[in-house]
Amino acid sequence: MPPESTVPCLDEDQVDIDALREKYEPMLMRFAINLCGNPHDAEDLVQDLWRQVASTQSCPQAGAEQAWLMKSLRHRWIDLGRYRMRRPVTLFNDLETRSNDEDERSPDPGVSREPQPEVRCFQRERTTALRECLDKLQELQRRFLMLHFFEALPHIEIADHCDAPLGTVAATIHRAKVRIKECMERKGWT
Amino acid sequence: MNVILFDLPPEPERQAEWLERVLVSPAAGQLLSDIAALRSIADEESSVAPEASEPGLAEIIGEQQEVVLREGLRPVDRATFRRLLQSPVALSELMLEIELSDSPYWRSLTPVLAGPMPTAAERAPEAGASEVPKTGLPDSDSRANGTMRRWFVAAAALAAATLLAIANWPDTPDSGWGWDRQEVFALRSDAPTYLRHLASAADEWFQRTPATDQELRSRLVAFRRGCDKLLAAPHPSLNATDRDWLRERCQVWSEKFDDQLARLDRSDDWSVVLREADETVLKLIQALRDRADDLV
Structure with a gap:
């Protein structure tokens, strides 16, 4: 059964790519730049989307083109994230699972999920690099850093939670940030 | 800062506003990448199967989605905000919903200032470019379209402004540190x-x-x-x-x-x-x- 916002394409010409590009490319570029962080990779991502759209077996229902394209773009971004991992980070398995779950319950363009090796957007290498830098922190530094930036706890709550002086918490987090920054710079992420 | 998540304000009352401005900026992807790295540690430490651990947007904000699209993240309660901040998947869904909603509130936000992220090609020498040769896309070589030019001009202007600011910064590496200059x-x-x-x-x-x-x-x-x-x-x-x-x-x-x-x-x-x-x-x-x- 086709997803609710797509219908089977009756012929190759049913998706007017040029018309879609003219109307939606600026919007897609804006979204892609926010996802990728730079115009070059965003352009690659959008180009990849158009290539997939051209080869799809499903077409958007009339009036649903915008949502169809934007959701497709996000799915492509997630897909591209999971094929370039040099070292597994569990989140990407989660992203993949989540993405596949969404396929079953929400409108989807029905485009091929096969990645194009030329397209590199989602900063997977960056995530891996950051993970490696986090692994190098002292245990207390990592613990406080996680509580502050992942659990979003203010310093004072961390101090209460860990029975540590407020200044120690703040200084430990600060030094952990400096170490991460330097570690990322050594890995080429400025 | 090469880790945008570290710019999260320490004061809880300022965090929602900061996250809103990141989500409408080119720093958003970087933030999701940062959170992904921290999340991988949290999942390992809690021994939770990752596929069972990360909720989507609907599971986190549920019926509040309309309010979020209309008024932003400040009305969201603290616990919900924290869960949202821990989920790159949910945040990317939120970015999508924001774009689709064309909400006046979100359109009015000023994006955080962020330099362009390095492109995949720029990262290539250290990040596995040899594994993934850039072969050239049928269409991407024809980037001389108006949209791309505008983005490149914007990126170049940002880079130039950054360089100018650095050049004018009254500091030299060998002249001590802090206020001792x-x-x-x-x-x-x-x-x-x-x-x-x-x-x-x-x-x-x-x-x-x-x-x-x-x-x-x-x-x-x-x-x-x-x-x-x-x-x-x-x-x-x-x-x-x-x-x-x-x-x-x-x-x-x-x-x-x-x-x-x-x-x-x-x-x-x-x-x-x-x-x-x-x-x-x-x-x-x-x-x-x-x-x-x-x-x-």
């Missing part, structure tokens, strides 16, 4: 910017962690010397009231540093002195930032 006090700007500039300079205290009591002494002496320079500087960016406030505060901070140096002379436990010096610096940084916020 006369150039720090030469910045001419509005008062809040100047006070934040002083706070950032003081922040350099944390760039090195002393490994011995002698190193701590050396750092404290340098900071104390910086206080003297601050007391003597004319601070042309400040009016008389703010100048007096700054000098008065600086006297108090100087006395604390003097006390800490004296305790080192008495061979007190230097790690305790370090902790207190850290606290003093953090407090003075906070005081400068609070004053700057009050003046805005």
Whole structure:
């Protein structure tokens, strides 16, 4: 059964790519730049989307083109994230699972999920690099850093939670940030 | 900052606004990448199967989605906000919904300033480009379309502005650190910017962690010397009231540093002195930032 916002394409010409590009490319570029962080990779991502759209077996229902394209773009971004991992980070398995779950319950363009090796957007290498830098922190530094930036706890709550002086918490987090920054710079992420 | 998540304001009441501005900016992907790295640690430590651990947007904000699209993240309760901040999947869904909703609230936001992320190609030498050769896309070589030109011009302008700012920054690597540089006090700007500039300079205290009591002494002496320079500087960016406030505060901070140096002379436990010096610096940084916020 086709997803609710797509219908089977009756012929190759049913998706007017040029018309879609003219109307939606600026919007897609804006979204892609926010996802990728730079115009070059965003352009690659959008180009990849158009290539997939051209080869799809499903077409958007009339009036649903915008949502169809934007959701497709996000799915492509997630897909591209999971094929370039040099070292597994569990989140990407989660992203993949989540993405596949969404396929079953929400409108989807029905485009091929096969990645194009030329397209590199989602900063997977960056995530891996950051993970490696986090692994190098002292245990207390990592613990406080996680509580502050992942659990979003203010310093004072961390101090209460860990029975540590407020200044120690703040200084430990600060030094952990400096170490991460330097570690990322050594890995080429400025 | 190469980790955008570290820009998360420490004050909970400012975090929603910050996240909103990131989500509508080119820093959003970077933020999701940062959260992904932290999340991978959290999942490992909690031994939760990752596929069972990360909820989607609907599961996190549920019926509040309409409110979020209309009014942003500030109406969201604290627990929900935290869950959202932990989920790159949900945040990317939210970005999508924001784009699709064309919400006037979200359109009115000012994106956070962020330099362009390195492109995949720029990252190639270290990030596996040899595994993934750039073969050239049928369409991507024809990037000379108007949209791309505009984005490249914007990116180039941002880069140029950044370079200009760096070139004009009154600092040289070999001239000491923190306030122990006369150039720090030469910045001419509005008062809040100047006070934040002083706070950032003081922040350099944390760039090195002393490994011995002698190193701590050396750092404290340098900071104390910086206080003297601050007391003597004319601070042309400040009016008389703010100048007096700054000098008065600086006297108090100087006395604390003097006390800490004296305790080192008495061979007190230097790690305790370090902790207190850290606290003093953090407090003075906070005081400068609070004053700057009050003046805005």
